[in-house]
Amino acid sequence: xxxxxxxxxxxxxxxxxxxxxxxxxxxxxxxxxxxxxxxxxxxxxxxxxxxxxxxxxxxxxxxxxxxxxxxxxxxxxxxxxxxxxxxxxxxxxxxxxxxxxxxxxxxxxxxxxxxxxxxxxxxxxxxxxxxxxxxxxxxxxxxxxxxxxxxxxxxxxxxxxxxxxxxxxxxxxxxxxxxxxxxxxxxxxxxxxxxxxxxxxxxxxxxxxxxxxxxxxxxxxxxxxxxxxxxxxxxxxxxxxxxxxxxxxxxx
Amino acid sequence: xxxxxxxxxxxxxxxxxxxxxxxxxxxxxxxxxxxxxxxxxxxxxxxxxxxxxxxxxxxxxxxxxxxxxxxxxxxxxxxxxxxxxxxxxxxxxxxxxxxxxxxxxxxxxxxxxxxxxxxxxxxxxxxxxxxxxxxxxxxxxxxxxxxxxxxxxxxxxxxxxxxxxxxxxxxxxxxxxxxxxxxxxxxxxxxxxxxxxxxxxxxxxxxxxxxxxxxxxxxxxxxxxxxxxxxxxx
Numbered sequence: 216x217x218x219x220x221x222x223x224x225x226x227x228x229x230x231x232x233x234x235x236x237x238x239x240x241x242x243x244x245x246x247x248x249x250x251x252x253x254x255x256x257x258x259x260x261x262x263x264x265x266x267x268x269x270x271x272x273x274x275x276x277x278x279x280x281x282x283x284x285x286x287x288x289x290x291x292x293x294x295x296x297x298x299x300x301x302x303x304x305x306x307x308x309x310x311x312x313x314x315x316x317x318x319x320x321x322x323x324x325x326x327x328x329x330x331x332x333x334x335x336x337x338x339x340x341x342x343x344x345x346x347x348x349x350x351x352x353x354x355x356x357x358x359x360x361x362x363x364x365x366x367x368x369x370x371x372x373x374x375x376x377x378x379x380x381x382x383x384x385x386x387x388x389x390x391x392x393x394x395x396x397x398x399x400x401x402x403x404x405x406x407x408x409x410x411x412x413x414x415x416x417x418x419x420x421x422x423x424x425x426x427x428x429x430x431x432x433x434x435x436x437x438x439x440x441x442x443x444x445x446x447x448x449x450x451x452x453x454x455x456x457x458x459x460x461x462x463x464x465x466x467x
Numbered sequence: 468x469x470x471x472x473x474x475x476x477x478x479x480x481x482x483x484x485x486x487x488x489x490x491x492x493x494x495x496x497x498x499x500x501x502x503x504x505x506x507x508x509x510x511x512x513x514x515x516x517x518x519x520x521x522x523x524x525x526x527x528x529x530x531x532x533x534x535x536x537x538x539x540x541x542x543x544x545x546x547x548x549x550x551x552x553x554x555x556x557x558x559x560x561x562x563x564x565x566x567x568x569x570x571x572x573x574x575x576x577x578x579x580x581x582x583x584x585x586x587x588x589x590x591x592x593x594x595x596x597x598x599x600x601x602x603x604x605x606x607x608x609x610x611x612x613x614x615x616x617x618x619x620x621x622x623x624x625x626x627x628x629x630x631x632x633x634x635x636x637x638x639x640x641x642x643x644x645x646x647x648x649x650x651x652x653x654x655x656x657x658x659x660x661x662x663x664x665x666x667x668x669x670x671x672x673x674x675x676x677x678x679x680x681x682x683x684x685x686x687x688x689x690x691x692x693x694x695x696x697x698x699x700x701x
């Protein structure tokens with residue numbers, strides 16, 4: 216099994232507040248890895264380290280360790296952040312399409328990158344929308360506003376927007392938190408298809424979602440990685456008592 | 468588990484499920500004890516009671532299965548909670564079969580009691596004592612999630628099998644010169660067979676207690692050259 220992201224002894228702080236402590240793990244390629252844990256445990260912070268969007272927060276920094284993609288430490292000062300974020304796409308909890316048409320949402324980053332050839336854009340947009348299982352629902356209204364879509368469709372549009380860049384890795388921070396159960400199932404079904412092409416890392420508070428979709432699960436608590444293993448093992452027979460307490464919802 | 472669930476209804480549901488299994492176990496053991504007493508004390512009324520009371524055990528099996536399903540749907544149990552629900556449902560299934568064997572013994576006992584006293588009936592007593600002791604410990608292994616105790620039952624069941632074999636060969640020998648008692652001796656052979664099966668079912672429950680306590684699946688281990696990865700249902 217090849218790993219897509221290698222995290223070695225990573226510690227992270229917001230100014231003086233240490234929020235990740237010595238986290239090490241290998242994110243397997245072409246699998247879905249779920250991060251679970253209570254609010255404030257550091258799972259979203261860790262996810263946001265993978266494409267360095269924490270850089271935008273003043274005082275936020277990795278204080279120790281390294282995160283490597285293709286054996287390159289992504290925290291090197293000479294990393295091209297635009298290229299990094301093209302390779303490592305991200306989908307957020309609240310779907311956030313641009314105030315543009317469905318077509319232009321998907322084509323946007325390509326245009327920014329200088330691609331203006333109509334035939335090429337048409338092809339990439341169609342493929343991205345098909346990959347996001349949205350094409351059949353929107354093919355007759357590609358130039359209508361993205362805001363006219365349902366919540367689940369808008370989130371799938373955001374996934375299409377991310378994969379139009381042909382990333383290797385997709386980061387998803389609670390992508391279904393704002394969706395109804397059926398829209399959630401559609402996204403989950405989509406994830407099972409997407410993992411054939413992409414490595415997916417998903418932060419979720421929904422443990423049933425982690426059990427349904429992910430191949431491996433990491434349980435984090437108070438900024439530490441407590442347990443990381445095959446999803447079924449972690450939920451059926453966790454090794455660490457803290458994981459057991461979390462997945463069973465117990466205390467004392 | 469000593470720890471409590473944040474959602475207290477989950478604790479109540481789990482406690483209720485375990486309580487039903489314990490009630491069912493008490494009834495199944497009581498049915499077995501009465502069936503044996505009807506045989507040894509030649510009490511036909513007691514045999515009739517066992518046959519009538521079996522429906523209570525059947526009802527409890529249905530109730531436990533329903534309660535287990537409700538918990539799966541409502542609380543989505545994980546880890547040790549999930550194993551407890553699955554094990555409880557399997558316990559109910561094994562206990563129902565044990566009560567069925569008690570009914571078999573009671574029916575044979577009724578037939579034996581209608582003829583003149585059969586002195587060989589007392590041969591079944593030590594067999595029953597041994598089976599009941601294994602059964603009692605299987606139930607303790609479940610209630611205490613005691614994997615060590617659960618795993619120890621297989622060896623004791625081998626002793627039970629040995630005793631059963633001795634009893635069958637003794638009864639078979641007497642069949643040849645039975646002086647009209649052949650039918651009753653055959654009834655007694657079936658009683659012994661039921662007791663031996665109860666030992667097997669108790670071993671199954673002990674294996675389930677190992678799964679409950681340590682998430683290890685030791686079923687059919689005699690066929691495995693080495694220990695395998697634990698699975699949920701096998």
